[in-house]
Amino acid sequence: MPDPLAVVVAGPAGSGKSTLGRAIAARLRAPLVDLDSVTTPLLEALPADALGGHWLTSSHAAAIRSGRYAALRATASDALSTAGSVVVVAPFTAELSGGDDWHALRDALRPAEPVVIRVDGDPAVLASRRHARGAARDVHRPDTPAVAPAIPVIAVDSELTTAQQLARVLPALGLRRPVDRDAAVFAREFDAVLFDLDGTLVDSTASVVRSWRRFAEHFDVSMEALHANHGQPARTLVGHLLPADRHAEALAHVTDLEVADAVGLRPIRGAAEFFASVPPEHRAIVTSGSVPIATARLAAAGYERPAVFVTVDDVVNGKPDPEPFLLAAERLGVDPARCLVVEDAPAGIAAARAAGCAVIALTGTTAEEELAADLVVDGLDAVRLELTPAGALRLVPA
Incomplete structure (x- = not known):
């Protein structure tokens, strides 16, 4: 200090x-x-x-x-x-x-x-x-x-x-979470990095909360249920909150709210530089958001859409199911066990672990004690990637 x-x-x-x-x-x-x-x-x-x-x-x-x-x-x-x-x-x-x-x-x-x-x-x-x-x-x-x-x-x-x-x-203010330099993840090599979007690349947490608060007010539903299911697809949340005959209406409404609120969003600390350091053919975004919402937030925060871009529209089972990360690894042509996932939510961490991936978790959305990852950091400027002579990726403390 x-x-x-x-x-x-x-x-x-x-x-x-x-x-x-x-x-x-x-x-x-x-x-x-x-x-x-x-x-x-x-x-x-x-x-x-x-x-x-x-x-x-x-x-x-x-x-x-x-x-x-x-x-x-x-x-x-x-x-x-x-x-x-x-x-x-x-x-x-x-x-x-x-x-x-x-x-x-x-x-x-x-x-x-x-x-x-x-x-x-x-x-x-x-x-x-x-x-x-x-x-x-x-x-x-x-x-x-x-x-x-x-x-x-x-x-x-x-x-x-x-x-x-x-x-x-x-x-x-200069008060950083210490990086565990002895974490086993630093000894591993990876062929790809799979990024969650909200709370990981884009600081959209307030936008998400605001949109779903307005959704809750419109449909007269509980905000507690929304907080308890962070990181899961909108269709899952809607399924918990409303009867089936209102699902289509509710999904369309929350999509409109979230796209409209995707203005002036900023990258998470260190995320833009970390994302750019991954060769394009070795990276993917895996989000629980829909294509319109994810695209709007990427653009608002100044990111280019990667070639492999897995949204909730691409899968049958969203996070915490491993399907989204398994699909991203398949599209990149890599073994999920050699993928590093960057996440911020328990549902995403659970999905990555079930897929066999290593996981870095970012603080800022969820309480640290809920982040059961291989490494927890308070910003992606706390770590960096190196390219090995064989062309693999190695994570190192910054």
């Missing part, structure tokens, strides 16, 4: 920034300075008529904001100077614009250069969360349109769980 370190967690009300900020502070063992904790109790204790109305809508709102953030900066500066690190949480709407407010925050956190994490999500979801928590101040909160940050930020989607958010944030 760099020293000194200042982490700034920004985002609108209801985005979960305080929860994430607290989790980061706990992992860093750093002081947490939250704007609400520092200033809200005082403001709530003052009579509204003394402030010219509620402090969020008062005629003195600009001055109140200026005072709140001055108190936040001073407290954060003290924490950083004494502890060597600090996590600061607030909406930071003005600061993200990169103007005077941003420079004031940077100056307060010197000599650290702040790492800014911005949590955001579907406005309807954030509004629902605010309503559910019932905080009195939310009744008075002005509806401020979101503005794209003018400073570098680590974007985090509020659809993700706190653990999933941490899996994306901590490596960016």
Whole structure:
């Protein structure tokens, strides 16, 4: 961990920034300075008529904001100077614009250069969360349109769980999962690498959750069942959730949702470089998604479609059945036992193992204890591939 370190967690009300900020502070063992904790109790204790109305809508709102953030900066500066690190949480709407407010925050956190994490999500979801928590101040909160940050930020989607958010944030802060350099997979040679798509090559987890949440709302079904069956084909999920006479309608609906949401997706950490390092004739993508969904996500994240591209439309039995990986190996003309699979979900890992393949698992989607793989890493930049003189592929620690 760099020293000194200042982490700034920004985002609108209801985005979960305080929860994430607290989790980061706990992992860093750093002081947490939250704007609400520092200033809200005082403001709530003052009579509204003394402030010219509620402090969020008062005629003195600009001055109140200026005072709140001055108190936040001073407290954060003290924490950083004494502890060597600090996590600061607030909406930071003005600061993200990169103007005077941003420079004031940077100056307060010197000599650290702040790492800014911005949590955001579907406005309807954030509004629902605010309503559910019932905080009195939310009744008075002005509806401020979101503005794209003018400073570098680590974007985090509020659809993700706190653990999933941490899996994306901590490596960016230099906190990496150690690579087991004694893992037996490093002693093996492979003829091909078979990649899962979602959560492995493309960071589509939030998009998947958002699409299926909208699906669940539309069809009035349980989100718990969806979470319990991650990594399995949509037709399997639909089969668990709805009667047979609604399957076609449901599959068409969720396909439309997922294709429409495949916008602005990014590659998983290190995945684009790792994928490109595999010779085209030695790689395949094996996904539980349909052709339209998988194609949309590949394009959104900037990948070229490989020659061997196995989707749920190509198989009778999807993951956790081994059929998808066996078909990919067959199309590549290689022995499944000499294939390395890259996965992120228990269903995919089970399918790969049943096919006789070795498996690397990526954190970020599923709890680490559920990843029964030959090697678990927090990004594909933690490993790399070497080509042996005989033309085989060998995995090595980066």
